[in-house]
Amino acid sequence: MPSPAGGRDDLDRRLTDLGELIRSQRELARMSVRRLSELAGVSNPYLSQIERGLRKPSADILQQIAAALQISAETLYERAGLLSSDRTHQVGVREAIAADPMLSSEQRQALLQVYESFVATTADDDG
DSSP states (O other), X not given: OOOHHHHHHHHHHHHHHHHHHHHHHHHHTTOOHHHHHHHHTSOHHHHHHHHTTOOOOOHHHHHHHHHHHTSOHHHHXXXXXXXXXXXXXXXXXXXXXXXXXXXXXXXXXXXXXXXXXXXXXXXXXXX
16 A cells, blocks of 8 residues: 555655746746746746745646746646646647757757747748
8 A cells, every 4th residue: 555655755746847847948938937927927936936846836826827838738737736647638849849858958949949930930821
């Protein structure tokens, strides 16, 4: 039978993973913690604690952070353990770039810029 401490370790790991994802997405967007906290409507210290894996944000807070980062809220929900990770879903390009351990920070930023230019071009062509 698993011990309660084992569940605690899983939660700690999820919170750390969530914080790392938020931080990497924020860095990809070249945004300071202060700027993201303003856009997401949360305090700077609270956001910092989330990024360090010290706080478990509510689904509403995760949705606000996702909107500010322009990423899928579902990705953050899954990382926080609010959605099952075994469900089938599409991963967005931004999330895939951020999650790839083979890329350096500079490579992630370059890929994101290329992707954003393609998306902007496609939107212009559609309109």
